[in-house]
Amino acid sequence: MASDRTPPIEQHLTDQQQRRVDKSLARLQSALDAAGLDLTPTPSETAAPIKKQEKEEKEEKNTFEQYLATFR
Amino acid sequence: MNVKLPPTISGLHQELAQGHLDYPTVVAHQREQFHRLGQRLETVTHYLPVDVNRGFDKNKPLSGVGLAHKDIFDLPGRSPGLGRGADREQRQEKDRFIPAAPTHTVPKHSAPAIQALQQAGALNLGALAMAEDACAATGQTAQLPSALNPLGKHLAVGGSSSGSAVAVAAGMVYGSLGTDTAGSVRIPAMTCGVMGLKTTHGLISTQGVTPLSPSLDSVGLLARSVQDLACLFGALAKDRPIDAGASQPRTAYWLKGVSLNDNIRAVVEPILLAYGSASLDLSTHEHRATVLQQVIMVRETGLIHSDRILSGRACRQVVDLGTVGLAAPVHWLKEALRIRTRCARAFIEYAFASADVLLLPLQVASLPRADEVYTGAANFEPRKLLALHRYCGWLNYLGLPALALPVGFDAEGLPVSIQLVARPFHEHHLLAVGQKMQQDLLGTNGIAPVCHIQE
Numbered sequence: 001m002a003s004d005r006t007p008p009i010e011q012h013l014t015d016q017q018q019r020r021v022d023k024s025l026a027r028l029q030s031a032l033d034a035a036g037l038d039l040t041p042t043p044s045e046t047a048a049p050i051k052k053q054e055k056e057e058k059e060e061k062n063t064f065e066q067y068l069a070t071f072r
Numbered sequence: 073m074n075v076k077l078p079p080t081i082s083g084l085h086q087e088l089a090q091g092h093l094d095y096p097t098v099v100a101h102q103r104e105q106f107h108r109l110g111q112r113l114e115t116v117t118h119y120l121p122v123d124v125n126r127g128f129d130k131n132k133p134l135s136g137v138g139l140a141h142k143d144i145f146d147l148p149g150r151s152p153g154l155g156r157g158a159d160r161e162q163r164q165e166k167d168r169f170i171p172a173a174p175t176h177t178v179p180k181h182s183a184p185a186i187q188a189l190q191q192a193g194a195l196n197l198g199a200l201a202m203a204e205d206a207c208a209a210t211g212q213t214a215q216l217p218s219a220l221n222p223l224g225k226h227l228a229v230g231g232s233s234s235g236s237a238v239a240v241a242a243g244m245v246y247g248s249l250g251t252d253t254a255g256s257v258r259i260p261a262m263t264c265g266v267m268g269l270k271t272t273h274g275l276i277s278t279q280g281v282t283p284l285s286p287s288l289d290s291v292g293l294l295a296r297s298v299q300d301l302a303c304l305f306g307a308l309a310k311d312r313p314i315d316a317g318a319s320q321p322r323t324a325y326w327l328k329g330v331s332l333n334d335n336i337r338a339v340v341e342p343i344l345l346a347y348g349s350a351s352l353d354l355s356t357h358e359h360r361a362t363v364l365q366q367v368i369m370v371r372e373t374g375l376i377h378s379d380r381i382l383s384g385r386a387c388r389q390v391v392d393l394g395t396v397g398l399a400a401p402v403h404w405l406k407e408a409l410r411i412r413t414r415c416a417r418a419f420i421e422y423a424f425a426s427a428d429v430l431l432l433p434l435q436v437a438s439l440p441r442a443d444e445v446y447t448g449a450a451n452f453e454p455r456k457l458l459a460l461h462r463y464c465g466w467l468n469y470l471g472l473p474a475l476a477l478p479v480g481f482d483a484e485g486l487p488v489s490i491q492l493v494a495r496p497f498h499e500h501h502l503l504a505v506g507q508k509m510q511q512d513l514l515g516t517n518g519i520a521p522v523c524h525i526q527e
Contacts, residue, residue, distance in 0.1 A: 009374075009381075009382075009395060009398035009399050010399065012382055013395070013399075017395065020392075021395055021396055021399045024396040025396060025399060025400060028363070028366060028367065028370075028396070028400070031362075031363040031366070032363055032367075034359070034363075035359050035360045035363045036360070037360060037363060037364065039367070039401070039403060039404045039407035039408060040403070040407075041403040041406065041407060056406070057405075057406055057409060060406075060409045060410045060412070060413075061287065061409060063413050064409070064412045064413045064416065064471065065273075065274050067413045067416060067417065068272060068273065068274060068416070068471050068496040068497070069274075069496075069497075071495050071496040071497045071498065072496075072497045
């Protein structure tokens, strides 16, 4: 997959596109709230270097696949 | 060519093995049918040559079986077409303001999933139409003709594996591979009234398959009968059983809090009550998993297609989803992935505590007309487009296998489908319950090929 650290998309958007994106993000945030989900990272995670975050994401993906594999 | 092929793969194998059918004739007939209906239904994007003289091999369960697959799989010497027209690439090339990623290198081999089917003797007749970049709930395409629904020209074809469902429903092929990120096998299967199996995430290799959202993508299969699905699944997942043995899996159903239109409920409810032994309320799990699936899908679509989005070469659906994903907080994806195992464990421990197969809603309204769900069409209704994938994506988040199964017809005579869901890697349970329901509700051979569209 492409790097997770893409340049900010905002600079490429027209005002109209930006409004549409803001609306979609607000709708997703509302859906998260309604489902009782808080995707805010803990402070230590926020401070983690990018390399470490990428490693953790890979490990989390592996954990899910390992969990599924227990049903094989 | 006056040849009548048996309705199922095992029937074809038997007829060939007993010498009642001749291999070259069978292959030539399938190729002719594929070409003739492919043009009529606008569903083939690339025709492949087939060796008529290869000969029948009784040790290969798919010997002589004509298949064709979504145009998202690598083929030797051909990159997937992905439902993109050449026009956009060429038109935008001179207007690019950001350098694009290097062009996808031309593959040397077929994707392993296609190779596995060919090793079992299957013929690959061609590549099939799909929603552009596998990113839509319908088969509408901007640059290429949209595949037509063999049940009626006015009806929508679900996406994104639209050509796969059309080719299977019309009898152009016995089966087809598709991919499912948020329902892209189950939705087209539902709209064309055939079976669609989304496999457990990670069970079938996605190598050589162009990704949309790698954490959610699964390879899936479409066919006209559950036993044909089992034949294809057996060739793809050799280490997995294809039947449940002597014991019939236990079942449960979910109806409480489910939003179904009255005409669909009238068909679905009696069937769920008849075949499901226990009632479950899955609303909370479904609600959470649906949102988390969306978070992952928008972000990963944005990352996968960032170059195409930023250079103005992506299709509208990819831009709409991916732009939101690129603008979303980076930690959303990380958190959605981090809590995935926990969500899946909680769901599995609850839902499968006393059941092996869940009978769940898939279709919430009658099959829509194309002009109701194809964007920009005269009678476009976003609500009807959303209804197509209402109960799909959450199962991709949980990584579970799901079988779209037609179970009856509505008042207008159009098919109505539900989905069966099992524990990870328990496709054999889906096939066992699906086979029983098919036998009772549709007959031994499943769905008969149909094409109501004249030349």
